[in-house]
Every structure is written in structure tokens, then in C-alpha cells.
Amino acid sequence: MQTIKMDMTSGIDAGAMKMAGQILKDGGLVAFPTETVYGLGGNALDAAASAKIYAAKGRPSDNPLIVHIADFDALDSIVKEIPETARKLAEAFWPGPLTMIFRKSDLVPYETTGGLETVAVRMPNHPAALALIREGGGYVAAPSANTSGKPSPTKASHVADDLDGKINAIIDGGDVGIGLESTIVDLTEAAPVILRPGYVNQEMLRQVIGAVELDQALLRDDPNLHPKAPGMKYRHYAPKASLTIVEGTSEAVTEKIKALAAAEEAAGHRAGIIATDETAALYPDGIVKSAGTRADEITIAMHLYNVLREFDELEVSKIFSEAFETPQMGQAIMNRLIKAAGHQIIKV
Ligand code: TXA
Ligand code: MG
Numbered sequence: 001m002q003t004i005k006m007d008m009t010s011g012i013d014a015g016a017m018k019m020a021g022q023i024l025k026d027g028g029l030v031a032f033p034t035e036t037v038y039g040l041g042g043n044a045l046d047a048a049a050s051a052k053i054y055a056a057k058g059r060p061s062d063n064p065l066i067v068h069i070a071d072f073d074a075l076d077s078i079v080k081e082i083p084e085t086a087r088k089l090a091e092a093f094w095p096g097p098l099t100m101i102f103r104k105s106d107l108v109p110y111e112t113t114g115g116l117e118t119v120a121v122r123m124p125n126h127p128a129a130l131a132l133i134r135e136g137g138g139y140v141a142a143p144s145a146n147t148s149g150k151p152s153p154t155k156a157s158h159v160a161d162d163l164d165g166k167i168n169a170i171i172d173g174g175d176v177g178i179g180l181e182s183t184i185v186d187l188t189e190a191a192p193v194i195l196r197p198g199y200v201n202q203e204m205l206r207q208v209i210g211a212v213e214l215d216q217a218l219l220r221d222d223p224n225l226h227p228k229a230p231g232m233k234y235r236h237y238a239p240k241a242s243l244t245i246v247e248g249t250s251e252a253v254t255e256k257i258k259a260l261a262a263a264e265e266a267a268g269h270r271a272g273i274i275a276t277d278e279t280a281a282l283y284p285d286g287i288v289k290s291a292g293t294r295a296d297e298i299t300i301a302m303h304l305y306n307v308l309r310e311f312d313e314l315e316v317s318k319i320f321s322e323a324f325e326t327p328q329m330g331q332a333i334m335n336r337l338i339k340a341a342g343h344q345i346i347k348v
Helices: 014-025 047-057 072-078 084-093 127-135 156-163 202-209 250-266 298-313 330-340
Strands: 004-007 030-032 039-043 066-068 098-103 118-122 169-172 183-186 193-196 242-247 271-275 287-290 318-322 345-347
Touching: 004 014, 014 030, 014 039, 014 127, 014 169, 030 127, 030 156, 039 047, 072 118, 084 098, 084 202, 156 169, 156 298, 242 250, 242 330, 250 271, 250 318, 271 298, 287 298, 298 330
Parallel strands: 004 169, 030 169, 066 118, 098 183, 242 318, 242 345, 271 287, 271 318
Antiparallel strands: 030 039, 098 118, 183 193
């Protein structure tokens, strides 16, 4: 299949957007930018389109998709009820990087929800995403637009690397603004639970709806605890080289990583280091990449997946990363990094 590239980096091209919407209505797939990561869109109400999404990504079909909407009123027909907490959260954070889980209506096929009675819904905060959803019929199922097992795409070129020739079109809207997937909160249980941490953190949610728990399976490395979001059980975002996180005070961390990288290089291999603007110059050995600055933690979220993809292209055998327990996005950043590391953490 020839994948059409639609350049909208300097604004929406109305004609091309209409065409992209028509592709969705006809059951095809279009990758598009959102404020979090690029999504791979198909008509959420079309079982066959959802099946195509799973096939293009190589994604296990028990891992449900998020339905993207462009207007709050669109929610009514795809869910059984809208809890008061959801209204408040939508008011506070939509359009934005928050996904909410509802009980689904009959309109949503099980192919979209991975067989579940619930449906995940999000209204993204990106003009191209909102325009595509409106042109495409109002309901766009979209997982991150990567091959299953790769880091989520934060640029259109990442999407092309993974899916060129497998999907109908890619809308290039430039680099995304947040770089990590949306926060997922489940509102179908008695108490709201965060199933995936993201930019909208626990404290921000608490301020709007009171107590919110975090899925315990995300915090503990316990094989008996199963995450409530099916996707969180997979070892996502796994780089080719083995990744180890080093945690501790800044000085102890840089000393430890220096020693680990030196040993790796002495053994004739190449070491990769994920540092920050504050520490990058402190490492004499290995290929050093800064994820961003601790003074502005969103820069770290924004560049993390790109750094992991860059290391995939270099012949490094091991990657050592500083830990990023930053105040606002630390939970989200570390959740992704720990999964990429397959839980290899050294505490110093
Ligand atoms: O930021 C985002 O959310 C991006 C952009 C494209 O919007 N999308 C995204 O989709 O990250 P995906 O498919 O990569 O991740 C969706 C996650 C998975 O972990 C999945 O298991 C979970 O949402 N999920 C979807 N529906 C669910 C449901 N009904 N109950 C529990 N978890 C659900
Ligand atoms: Mg994903």
C-alpha cells in the first residue's frame, strides 16, 4: 500500500483533511498528531477498521483501543452513563491528555474494546486531531502509531519508520508537545483509579474530584498483581539494547553510570547514557544523550521516546539512564522508563 504523506506542519490543509476524513469513513487508517503522541486512527464504530489497526501495529487483540472524540456531546451515544466525576474531569481537562473509562453502549463494537464491556474515551487537544475526528465521522479509535513493542511516536518520521506501506495516510503535524501517552482514569468502579500515569497527575485529578487511587500493579513489581489497563501488562517501549536505570542522589548516580559505562567500553562494547542538560558533560565514556533539563521536566517527557529510538539506531550494547523522579511528571516518566528497562534498577 502507498502511504500518503500530508504535511500540515504549518497549519491544517482543509482539502487534505477532508480526504483523510473520507479515508476513515471508508474504513481505512490515518496516523495523526495529538498533544501526547501520534495516534493510528480508524473508525471506532467499524469493527473491520479496528481489526486493521491491530494488524498494522502487530498488537495483541485483547488490548483495547481509545476512542477519540471532538465534542463532549459525542460521548452520550457510546457510553451507558456519564458519572458526575467524568463531567467534572471533562470540564477541567478536555480537550487534553486525559482518557476516561466508561461502561460502553452497544454502538461500540467489541473489536474496538478488546472484548471488554468498558470503553476508553479521550478528547485530544490538537487542532489536526480534532479536525480529523470531525471529518471522519466523530469517533476515531487510535492507539499510539508505533509497531507494538516500540516506543510511541513523537514525530511523523517515527510513524513512517514503523508503519510506512501499512496504512493509508500520515498527517505530519510536527513534533508533539507532551511526548508521553495520556493519563487513564477508570470511573467505572466505586473509587476512581489511575490505570496509566500521564501529564494530568494524581494531584491535579484530586483537586477536581477528590481522592483518586493509583492501580497498585503499577507501583509494585509483583507478578500476582495484574494491571487493570490490559496494555500496561506488556513490556512496551523496549529498546534493542538492555537498559538499566540508576537511582539515588545526583552525584552517586553520575559516579555509578560513569563506572558502568567505562567498564562496558573497556570490554569493547559501546555504552549509551541517558542524561540531562545538567549532567551530560560529566560523562567521559559512551554515547551521551540528554533527555532534557530537570528545570523544565516536560522537556524530559518530550524527548524520552526519541532518545530511546535514537539508541536503537546506534550499535550500543547497554544503555544506562539516570532516574527522573521529577515532581509533576515523575510518575509518568518513571513508569515508562521502568517498563523499557524491564525493571532493571540499581539503587546507589
Ligand atoms: O495519549 C494517548 O492516549 C495516545 C494518543 C494517540 O491518544 N493513545 C494511546 O493508545 O496511548 P494506546 O492504545 O497505545 O494505549 C491505550 C491504553 C492501553 O494500555 C489499553 O490497555 C488501555 O489504554 N485501555 C483502553 N481501553 C481500556 C479499557 N476499556 N479498560 C482499561 N484499559 C483500557
Ligand atoms: Mg501504545
